[in-house]
Amino acid sequence: xxxxxxxxxxxxxxxxxxxxxxxxxxxxxxxxxxxxxxxxxxxxxxxxxxxxxxxxxxxxxxxxxxxxxxxxxxxxxxxxxxxxxxxxxxxxxxxxxxxxxxxxxxxxxxxxxxxxxxxxxxxxxxxxxxxxxxxxxxxxxxxxxxxxxxxxxxxxxxxxxxxxxxxxxxxxxxxxxxxxxxxxxxxxxxxxxxxxxxxxxxxxxxxxxxxxxxxxxxxxxxxxxxxxxxxxxxxxxxxxxxxxxxxxxxxxxxxxxxxxxxxxxxxxxxxxxxxxxxxxxx
Numbered sequence: 001x002x003x004x005x006x007x008x009x010x011x012x013x014x015x016x017x018x019x020x021x022x023x024x025x026x027x028x029x030x031x032x033x034x035x036x037x038x039x040x041x042x043x044x045x046x047x048x049x050x051x052x053x054x055x056x057x058x059x060x061x062x063x064x065x066x067x068x069x070x071x072x073x074x075x076x077x078x079x080x081x082x083x084x085x086x087x088x089x090x091x092x093x094x095x096x097x098x099x100x101x102x103x104x105x106x107x108x109x110x111x112x113x114x115x116x117x118x119x120x121x122x123x124x125x126x127x128x129x130x131x132x133x134x135x136x137x138x139x140x141x142x143x144x145x146x147x148x149x150x151x152x153x154x155x156x157x158x159x160x161x162x163x164x165x166x167x168x169x170x171x172x173x174x175x176x177x178x179x180x181x182x183x184x185x186x187x188x189x190x191x192x193x194x195x196x197x198x199x200x201x202x203x204x205x206x207x208x209x210x211x212x213x214x215x216x217x218x219x220x221x222x223x224x225x226x227x228x229x230x231x232x233x234x235x236x237x238x239x240x241x242x243x244x245x246x247x248x249x250x251x252x253x254x255x256x257x258x259x260x261x262x263x264x265x266x267x268x269x270x271x272x273x274x275x276x277x278x279x280x281x282x
Contacts, residue, residue, distance in 0.1 A: 066131075217229050
């Protein structure tokens with residue numbers, strides 16, 4: 001019995017050890033290549049760029065190993081705010097007014113992609129395939145955009161946790177403008193993800209392409225605004241799938257995800273949206 005407990009304890013310590021070791025996520029300014037006008041530049045963010053080794057391994061190093069031609073930039077909360085100050089005063093004020101951290105980064109990621117182009121991917125995402133297998137869906141056109149079709153359980157929007165885009169894309173600017181307007185008017189919309197998230201992005205794209213038809217997995221043909229969507233699968237691991245193959249998992253640490261949804265529920269954006277707590281009074 002004691003031997004069994006000892007074995008369990010040792011295994012637990014081995015599992016937990018990487019969470020106790022600190023690594024720093026890099027922010028590098030280097031030359032990068034382009035594919036169909038899209039910079040091979042991955043934008044990512046954490047409030048603090050110091051993280052545990054488990055996340056560093058699964059959510060950073062794996063991206064580096066699978067994508068050696070791409071540059072990865074990690075932005076801290078301070079760097080996000082500094083960028084938005086220079087980007088646009090209205091976007092910056094909206095960022096400061098929003099309370100949920102997730103909603104703040106919803107806005108920032110659109111602005112950083114609009115400014116530079118490239119790839120945005122959420123911090124806790126683990127890749128299973130290289131970006132080369134996805135960026136091939138871009139076309140020889142001025143405006144390129146790739147994302148994932150959100151599941152119906154999450155509103156069926158355009159999943160903004162993974163986006164590939166050319167700079168100055170009208171999809172992004174429309175969504176930025178819509179978010180700023182929502183914040184300025186303290187609009188809660190009809191959906192949790194309609195203020196800044198995937199539902200908001202989907203509605204913005206509908207405005208640009210001037211079409212109300214449902215978007216679909218694969219190519220959505222709208223002339224110069226043709227874009228490609230992967231599939232976002234509902235579930236704890238939150239897989240993004242292309243043609244039946246897993247491309248990435250949005251949650252490398254399921255226990256941390258469950259903690260954020262259950263134990264820290266009152267700090268989450270769903271709770272804040274339902275209780276009309278989204279906005280600061282500046």
